[in-house]
Amino acid sequence: MEKSGLKKTIDSDKKITRRDFLDYFIKAGFFGLLAGMAYPALNYLNPVTRQGPVGGLADVGAADEVPLWGAKKYIVAGSAIMVIHTPQGFKALSAICTHLGCLVGWDEQRHEIVCPCHAGRFDIEGAKISGPPPRGLAAYHVNVVQGRLMVQV
Amino acid sequence: MLKNMVSRWFEERFDVQAVKEPLEYQLRKPLPRNIGWFHTFGSMSLFLFVSQVLTGILLLIYYRPTEGEAFESVKFIMTQPYAGWLFRQVHAWGANLMILMVTIHMMRTYVTGSYKKPRELTWLIGVGLFMMTLVFGFTGYLLPWNQLAYWATTVGTEIAGAVPGIGEFAKTLMRGGVNVGGETLSRFFVLHVIVLPWALFFLIGFHIFLVRFQEMSTLDAVGEEKKTKPEDGIPFFPDHLLKEGVVFFVLMGVLITLSILAPFELGEKANPLSTPVGIKPEWYFMPMYHALKYFPKVFGVLLLGMAPLFLFIWPFVDRGRNRHPLKRPVSMTLGIITFVVVIFLGTLGCLSESKQNFFGKVYEFDIYGVPHQVTEQKL
Amino acid sequence: MRKYFLTFVFLFLACHVSGADVPPDNSCLTCHSDMWDDMKTSVHSQHAIYCNQCHGGDPSQKDKDLAKTPATGYVGVPDKKQIAQICGGCHADVEKMNFYGIPTDQLQRYKTSRHGKELFNAGNNKVAVCNDCHTEHDVVPIADPNSPVYPSNVPKTCNRCHGNEKIMTPFGIPTDIFNKYKGSVHGKALFEKHDTGVATCISCHGSHGAVPPGVKEVAAACGKCHINEKKNFLESPHAKIEDAAKFNQCISCHSNHDIQPPGLDMYVQACGRCHAPQTPEFLEGRKIWQVIKDAQDDLKATQGIVKQAGIEGIFVEEDTLVLEEIKTKVFEMGPTQHTLSFAKVNDLYAQAEGKFKQVRKNIETKRDNLKQRKLFLLPMWLFIFVMAVALIKKHKQLDALREEGKKKE
Numbered sequence: 001m002e003k004s005g006l007k008k009t010i011d012s013d014k015k016i017t018r019r020d021f022l023d024y025f026i027k028a029g030f031f032g033l034l035a036g037m038a039y040p041a042l043n044y045l046n047p048v049t050r051q052g053p054v055g056g057l058a059d060v061g062a063a064d065e066v067p068l069w070g071a072k073k074y075i076v077a078g079s080a081i082m083v084i085h086t087p088q089g090f091k092a093l094s095a096i097c098t099h100l101g102c103l104v105g106w107d108e109q110r111h112e113i114v115c116p117c118h119a120g121r122f123d124i125e126g127a128k129i130s131g132p133p134p135r136g137l138a139a140y141h142v143n144v145v146q147g148r149l150m151v152q153v
Numbered sequence: 154m155l156k157n158m159v160s161r162w163f164e165e166r167f168d169v170q171a172v173k174e175p176l177e178y179q180l181r182k183p184l185p186r187n188i189g190w191f192h193t194f195g196s197m198s199l200f201l202f203v204s205q206v207l208t209g210i211l212l213l214i215y216y217r218p219t220e221g222e223a224f225e226s227v228k229f230i231m232t233q234p235y236a237g238w239l240f241r242q243v244h245a246w247g248a249n250l251m252i253l254m255v256t257i258h259m260m261r262t263y264v265t266g267s268y269k270k271p272r273e274l275t276w277l278i279g280v281g282l283f284m285m286t287l288v289f290g291f292t293g294y295l296l297p298w299n300q301l302a303y304w305a306t307t308v309g310t311e312i313a314g315a316v317p318g319i320g321e322f323a324k325t326l327m328r329g330g331v332n333v334g335g336e337t338l339s340r341f342f343v344l345h346v347i348v349l350p351w352a353l354f355f356l357i358g359f360h361i362f363l364v365r366f367q368e369m370s371t372l373d374a375v376g377e378e379k380k381t382k383p384e385d386g387i388p389f390f391p392d393h394l395l396k397e398g399v400v401f402f403v404l405m406g407v408l409i410t411l412s413i414l415a416p417f418e419l420g421e422k423a424n425p426l427s428t429p430v431g432i433k434p435e436w437y438f439m440p441m442y443h444a445l446k447y448f449p450k451v452f453g454v455l456l457l458g459m460a461p462l463f464l465f466i467w468p469f470v471d472r473g474r475n476r477h478p479l480k481r482p483v484s485m486t487l488g489i490i491t492f493v494v495v496i497f498l499g500t501l502g503c504l505s506e507s508k509q510n511f512f513g514k515v516y517e518f519d520i521y522g523v524p525h526q527v528t529e530q531k532l
Numbered sequence: 533m534r535k536y537f538l539t540f541v542f543l544f545l546a547c548h549v550s551g552a553d554v555p556p557d558n559s560c561l562t563c564h565s566d567m568w569d570d571m572k573t574s575v576h577s578q579h580a581i582y583c584n585q586c587h588g589g590d591p592s593q594k595d596k597d598l599a600k601t602p603a604t605g606y607v608g609v610p611d612k613k614q615i616a617q618i619c620g621g622c623h624a625d626v627e628k629m630n631f632y633g634i635p636t637d638q639l640q641r642y643k644t645s646r647h648g649k650e651l652f653n654a655g656n657n658k659v660a661v662c663n664d665c666h667t668e669h670d671v672v673p674i675a676d677p678n679s680p681v682y683p684s685n686v687p688k689t690c691n692r693c694h695g696n697e698k699i700m701t702p703f704g705i706p707t708d709i710f711n712k713y714k715g716s717v718h719g720k721a722l723f724e725k726h727d728t729g730v731a732t733c734i735s736c737h738g739s740h741g742a743v744p745p746g747v748k749e750v751a752a753a754c755g756k757c758h759i760n761e762k763k764n765f766l767e768s769p770h771a772k773i774e775d776a777a778k779f780n781q782c783i784s785c786h787s788n789h790d791i792q793p794p795g796l797d798m799y800v801q802a803c804g805r806c807h808a809p810q811t812p813e814f815l816e817g818r819k820i821w822q823v824i825k826d827a828q829d830d831l832k833a834t835q836g837i838v839k840q841a842g843i844e845g846i847f848v849e850e851d852t853l854v855l856e857e858i859k860t861k862v863f864e865m866g867p868t869q870h871t872l873s874f875a876k877v878n879d880l881y882a883q884a885e886g887k888f889k890q891v892r893k894n895i896e897t898k899r900d901n902l903k904q905r906k907l908f909l910l911p912m913w914l915f916i917f918v919m920a921v922a923l924i925k926k927h928k929q930l931d932a933l934r935e936e937g938k939k940k941e
């Protein structure tokens with residue numbers, strides 16, 4: 001509103017007064033302000049991360065980050081998950097032990113998930129094998145789309 | 154050169170002069186001499202509305218109105234994209250300032266008696282705009298889906314449920330179910346981003362049209378108003394607009410300063426299973442909320458329901474011809490009493506159920522805002 | 533109407549499936565039809581095992597006396613010893629049980645148990661035998677939640693006798709075990725959280741071969757689930773003590789039936805029972821106590837810092853993951869301190885401490901970055917001030933022009 005009004009000032013003032021320094025200054029000020037507003041807005045629209053707000057399918061990382069029979073932990077929607085690469089494909093499980101909430105680790109030799117705190121063991125489906133955990137680990141659906149690991153949250 | 158070409162292109166197709174002249178007339182229309190800084194609150198409200206629309210559009214880019222994602226997406230906006238935090242803070246502070254500005258604008262109108270004939274309709278629409286701004290605040294408050302939002306909405310809709318007869322129906326309609334949940338979020342979202350903005354847009358348009366069409370009110374009594382002559386008045390453009398420009402800059406500065414120095418917290422995600430202590434509504438609902446505590450539920454809700462009605466019918470009740478505040482002792486006394494009571498209730502509401510330190514003594518305010526001195530326990 | 537009809541159909545089907553397979557010529561039921569009510573839903577009747585398989589007799593005889601002649605192998609009501617033998621007749625027979633995939637060592641084990649020894653060696657009839665736990669006529673598979681030996685029912689089942697003072701006094705066994713168990717960490721997990729994987733009576737004492745674990749076996753019994761704790765404990769100087777009166781492995785610190793979630797307080801309570809204050813051992817214990825306490829306090833404080841930062845709207849996603857790692861390290865200190873090695877516990881603390889500092893520094897840096905936003909305010913207000921002055925100046929200029937114009941007129 002101010003902007004278009006100002007243009008008219010400049011136009012009509014031509015006839016009435018001299019184009020003085022003040023007019024130029026005000027004009028420049030408003031354009032500067034407009035640019036100052038547009039700049040952060042445009043930057044805001046430019047996606048800074050490959051990942052939007054979490055929910056639904058979350059892109060957690062590149063599939064080749066996880067070697068065969070290896071595992072990697074990610075934070076998705078505020079909780080830790082572990083992605084395991086098996087010859088049958090990727091598996092995504094909650095990385096929070098159901099016993100007391102420790103972060104579980106991956107035992108590469110035995111192909112099992114093991115909790116370092118109280119030695120709870122889980123198989124690659126997340127089912128409890130031994131130790132104090134009351135339940136198995138929750139499983140998430142994971143897909144590989146164009147080389148990216150997509151986890152259904 | 155280019156400008157001439159463009160204007161010629163238009164002139165060949167449209168009767169530009171016929172449009173230009175009334176516009177020019179409106180633009181240069183002289184305003185009465187008494188129009189000054191106090192008459193900028195309305196345009197400040199308008200500026201804040203525009204700011205809300207623009208920042209709202211930006212927030213909508215990343216916001217997701219579902220139970221599972223709302224909080225996360227607001228968290229995302231506040232932490233990830235460039236200046237996302239600024240847009241959210243400006244939007245949140247803008248809402249508060251807008252309600253403040255609309256209220257002050259209404260108070261100014263009351264004091265200068267501008268609601269009197271022939272401008273009753275402008276006042277009516279203004280009251281409608283004020284109500285809708287409050288509903289804007291109420292619906293927007295829920296959208297970040299944090300604990301405070303969730304429980305304030307639960308309490309707020311509960312109050313609506315106390316209205317006899319239709320209360321239960323209204324409550325369920327607002328909540329979209331028995332409890333506040335994902336359905337409520339959807340409803341509030343639709344109201345907040347589609348229904349209210351457009352309704353407000355058209356009403357503001359009509360409001361401004363009436364203001365321009367009926368000329369600005371002066372302090373002259375009803376029926377004695379004189380049309381401002383061009384040589385006596387101040388042209389709206391450029392003179393008055395320059396004043397508006399100053400106000401606009403200061404307001405923008407205040408908005409950004411508040412956003413940076415007193416940011417709104419993100420809070421904790423809404424948890425229907427745990428009620429946080431000391432749930433209170435936003436300040437603009439505080440006087441009403443606190444007043445409700447003193448009355449039996451049904452009676453209180455009915456009594457407070459009368460308040461908007463009272464505002465609506467006021468121009469038809471106060472039929473005195475004088476506009477100058479000093480010539481309207483009854484209206485002014487009534488206005489001042491209302492103002493003091495509202496401020497007093499609001500303050501008590503803020504203080505209730507809290508501990509405050511005055512002059513080195515600790516007072517505990519109970520639910521009715523009555524202070525009790527706490528004798529300090531020495532350990 | 534429809535509802536009644538459906539109920540009727542359902543009842544009819546239910547009868548048909550579970551109870552209608554009575555041999556038409558089973559004369560036992562002429563008199564003992566009440567037994568059949570218990571029996572018909574049992575796992576045995578479903579596999580066509582009826583009265584005479586346990587009680588002997590000839591159900592094809594219509595005459596009561598003919599059906600119970602000695603030639604028919606009639607037993608009647610079996611005594612305790614007989615019960616063990618009768619059940620064992622099938623359940624210890626590999627050939628018979630093979631088909632059902634049920635182990636066949638129950639009778640063998642029973643004979644090694646305190647119950648079995650009392651019965652077979654001492655001839656004491658006041659002990660539990662098969663049916664005391666499994667019931668007799670309405671036996672259901674142990675996986676059935678209605679079974680008295682389903683995990684969540686085991687404590688109550690044992691308590692039927694072990695909570696009875698009359699039965700227990702001759703053996704000198706206390707009767708408050710069930711109540712102690714109910715309040716223990718295991719009991720709460722079983723009864724309140726419905727965790728059927730948790731330790732019940734039989735997890736430590738065994739079921740058919742029920743005996744209290746001996747001194748050397750305590751760690752083995754607990755270690756079935758608490759693997760890390762057992763491994764670490766066996767490294768500790770305490771593991772070498774063989775005199776149960778002095779030290780009884782896990783039990784000495786944790787007690788047995790009313791075991792509580794372990795905490796730091798245990799160092800205060802348990803160590804002092806054997807070690808006098810200011811002895812080197814006691815002081816070593818204090819050192820371990822101190823380092824665990826420090827770690828737990830740091831964890832709590834850091835969690836608070838991260839949570840507050842999150843509430844303020846600071847990005848704490850990465851810090852949350854590090855915090856989870858720290859939490860794991862702090863929790864690991866619990867099992868590790870069973871080695872009673874200060875060095876090992878302190879090593880975990882050192883690992884956690886590095887990350888504590890990292891998280892706190894991260895949060896501080898982020899908060900400092902937020903403070904830098906304030907620096908933007910200065911140029912902004914300068915700009916606003918300059919613009920306001922310019923606009924007001926322009927306004928005055930226009931005012932002056934207008935006055936001039938008026939004068940000219």
